[in-house]
Amino acid sequence: MPAKTPRLAKHLLEALDARDGLADVTAMPQVVEAEDVEAVIDELCDADRRLPVVLASTPHDVDFDAWLEGTVDPLVRPLVGLAILYVLTPGAESVFNRALEHHRVYNGGIRTYLPGVDPAWPADGQRHRVMSKRLITENPRLAARILNQLPQGIATRLPLPDALDSVPLMRTRARDGVGGSEQERLRDENDALHEILEEAAREQRVRADEIRDLKRELRQAEGNEHVISPRKVVRDESKSVKANGDWSRARTFPVPRHVHPDGKLFMGAHLRIGGGNTIAPRLHYYDGACTDHGIFVGYMGPHLTNTMT
Structure with missing residues (x-):
């Protein structure tokens, strides 16, 4: 019998910061822009990941927001807590497919990536199911049932933490x-x-x-x-940004010494403001609300340097 997602799961994921290895487990699909592709690939290849990643692309001839809210959101709703959910912007799709030529997803298709992705091995691509745009648009109920089977089946077989x-x-x-x-x-x-x-x-x-x-x-x-969608919130930078000394220092900003004795903190969490490109402004912040320190905005301005800029 396939696992069923309790309604409580959505409320918990909205209230708590849940993670599976490197990935955030969220209650709705997170938007992946070109700058986020490297971090998503890190998550796909993460040896500690337990959950499948369900990654949706966007047809070339439809409005992105309409496709996301009208098609992708209802399709993956039963997978809340059972999978890591993403949707690629058109700009991110081309970057993603260039980096993972054996594991591509495009033009409205949805792909389910099992743990242990090996980007360099062509045969590994056969392990990760692809669903076509045609099935999704012509028979969404059947598409949802098929899409949900694999993550639900995995959930019944995974040992408890x-x-x-x-x-x-x-x-x-x-x-x-x-x-x-x-x-x-x-x-x-x-x-x-x-x-x-x-x-x-x-x-x-x-x-x-x-x-x-x-x-x-x-x-x-x-x-x-102006209200910013939760999909625009990125909780941390990619490993390559944090490992680069210059890029890491550029994202380190002053805070009061009662927040950190060094008087500064690396602020990888940020908001994406405006359109999905590498020029659109970013707001970097530190969320110390859980320690009664409040939220500190370290930077708001043009996109800081990373692999895409």
Whole structure:
């Protein structure tokens, strides 16, 4: 029986920073622009990745936003938490296909990349399913069913992470022949697990209320205020940027010493402002909200140097 995604998964991914190896696990497909391709390839080849990556391309003759919201979003909705979800802009598609000639995806097709991608091995491309634009547009229900089968099947076979595997099983009734002391132990475990679940539910309700309040504030924002889509948020730079001394220093900005004793921090997280090109402005920031430091904007201006500039 294929795994079904609980509705709670979407709310958790909206409230928490979830990762699978190098990749962010998000509640909606993230937009990949040309500058992001290298980071996505790093994620595809990451040996620690457990989840499949579902990567959508865009037909040449349609509006990108319309395709994303009208076709891709509903198609991958059942995969929330079961796969890493991306959609390539037209500019990113050409860069991606030049870099991965044996693993290409193009013109509205969607490809599912299993863990362990080997870009240099032509035969490896056969492991990663491709779905055509024709099937997606002519029979979207069938396309969704086929697309969802592989990630859902993988989810049923993956071993639990160590943190979850160590949680004792919760039993509602003692097994036959179990002695009184064993029953008491199981009862204690059961009570403790109920407390854990209730606490998690309380925290989730608080986070959900915070998200609803934020969404309400955004909807009520005045007309002269600009709301940036979550798809425009990039949580970190690629490995090649962080490994390059000059590029890394260019993204290191001053902060108060109570935030960091050096008085400066590398700010890989950034917002993409404007169109999908290497000239469009970027806003680099440090999110210290979880440590009561607030959010610090280090830079807003032309795109800083990377492999695409």
